[in-house]
Amino acid sequence: MRDVVLLGSTGSIGTQALEVIDSHPGQFRVLGIGAGGANIDLLARQALDFDVPRVAIAADKADEFAAAWEAIAQGAPAPQVDTGEEAMVALAGSLSGTAEHSGVVLNGITGSIGLRPTLAALESGATLALANKESLVIGGGLIADAMAWPGQIVPVDSEHSALAQALRSGRHEKGLTSPVVTGESEVRRLVLTASGGPFRRWTREQLAAVTPEQALNHPTWDMGPVVTINSSTLVNKGLELIEAAYLFDIDSADITVVVHPQSVIHSMVEFVDGSTIAQASPPDMKLPIALGLSWPERLHDVSTPCAWDAPVAWTFEPFDADVFPAITLARQAVAASALHPAVLNAANEECVEAFRTGRIGYLEIVDTVADVLASFDAGGSVDLEGVLGADAWARQNARRILGV
Missing domain, CATH: 3.40.50.720 (NAD(P)-binding Rossmann-like Domain)
Known part of the structure; x- marks a missing residue:
């Protein structure tokens, strides 16, 4: 037990x-x-x-x-x-x-x-x-x-759970989720999948009028309000990119994001020989949650599997970085310093709350995060005090920019 x-x-x-x-x-x-x-x-x-x-x-x-x-x-x-x-x-x-x-x-x-x-x-x-x-x-x-x-952390996000499962198919000696093994990594890149949220293929002009009610209407997942709004802006996928970089000790340049509206392929690992291993299951968070509780064992009958004998089509497409710049901001943040991701996250939390309560518009969320990131000078120490200090600085400056 x-x-x-x-x-x-x-x-x-x-x-x-x-x-x-x-x-x-x-x-x-x-x-x-x-x-x-x-x-x-x-x-x-x-x-x-x-x-x-x-x-x-x-x-x-x-x-x-x-x-x-x-x-x-x-x-x-x-x-x-x-x-x-x-x-x-x-x-x-x-x-x-x-x-x-x-x-x-x-x-x-x-x-x-x-x-x-x-x-x-x-x-x-x-x-x-x-x-x-x-x-x-x-x-x-x-x-x-x-x-x-080593290997003390088990990821519960569906994407990172998928990556952890797929990584068991090859040798990867690095990362917070990995026990110590020897030998050169066989991993070429990680592929994070995104549903695209409720505004997939929308233009920036269309996004300008988005309401909190629309942003909270996710087409696939039933999540809390903050994560749901983050998914609509693709900030959530940017945070997941940073999370994957830390969890699996992968350069952010070697993490690809693709839009997969069906949310059945939860993420993939591409290996150096050209093989790609994908984890597939219907969109149900109980599966990664159960794995988190029982890892490295699997529990019986947690989720309904895919119906492989039924007609089905899965699609993949690139995301529009001009309309949804959050993933680019995440790449820039994790590459800039160990404190920039804290600034990105804190500024976003402030902006999401302001949007939820009707004090700012939808596009101001990511635009403000970008402004806060651009003005941050990472001179603090990378310890708990330094991280919390960067968090507090970002919140204060986000509120100042927004005038809330």
């Missing part, structure tokens, strides 16, 4: 992770769950249904959780409830002392706030199932230093 700590339990990743755990009885034990507090009733229900002994929530949500628990618990003893940002970090590191591979922390938090829990999980020695791409984007170097053993 594998012990699990789940961060972001009430979000899209967290709820699906608990569905996977529930459908595989006797294989997992949930020792802790954490959430920001947007859905306290659901958090209390999760704690009760999975007999969770420890819960971490925002500082001002303790009384609300106590009331929600009292309403459903029917006398069951309440879990230990810790509050505040430090509570989430402590929960992330709570599997300390477990043997290698015996415990897993699934970080499903959205945003750069996930960095410190990521570091705590790695330092504890637990396996880290990483869905919080932002922590790797802003702190890739810190994460490499914090790893307790």
Whole structure:
């Protein structure tokens, strides 16, 4: 039985992770769950249904959780409830002392706030199932230093899970996800697939009038609001490019992005002999989530496989870098310095929130990120203080440019 700590339990990743755990009885034990507090009733229900002994929530949500628990618990003893940002970090590191591979922390938090829990999980020695791409984007170097053993990170993004699976078909001795092996890498390049979002083939003129409601209407995936809007601007794919560069120790120039609207091929690895290995499955996040929980083993009957005996067509096309410049910005950021990706991510988070609340237009999101990146001078130290300082600088300057 594998012990699990789940961060972001009430979000899209967290709820699906608990569905996977529930459908595989006797294989997992949930020792802790954490959430920001947007859905306290659901958090209390999760704690009760999975007999969770420890819960971490925002500082001002303790009384609300106590009331929600009292309403459903029917006398069951309440879990230990810790509050505040430090509570989430402590929960992330709570599997300390477990043997290698015996415990897993699934970080499903959205945003750069996930960095410190990521570091705590790695330092504890637990396996880290990483869905919080932002922590790797802003702190890739810190994460490499914090790893307790090679291959400790298992990616949960569908694209990076696909790459990790495909990389098992050839020799690749580098990267945060790889155990130590010997021999020259057989990998030529990585191919990240993108659905294209709701505005595929739109012009820049058409994008100028996009509303938050339109941007939140993703054609394929059911995700949280920030990731959904990031997918529509292709910022999400830019963040995934940076994430792949760090995870697999690949130069960003050797990572190609292609648009694949069907979202069945989740990503591919091209090897030096000309062979390409692709991972295919219908668009269902439960599959990479389950792999994150059980890696390197596979669970039974997690997702419905492709219907190979039915007529089907898959298409691939280049993205329009002029209309969607976010991927180019990501390449420039990861090449510029170890702190530029933190600036890109933080500026984008500020802009997305301003767009969601109707304070700026759609095109201002990426345009403002570009302006903030262009004015950043990477003179800070590449440690936790330096990363958080770059994050704060980017947020302040994004708000200044936007006048919000």
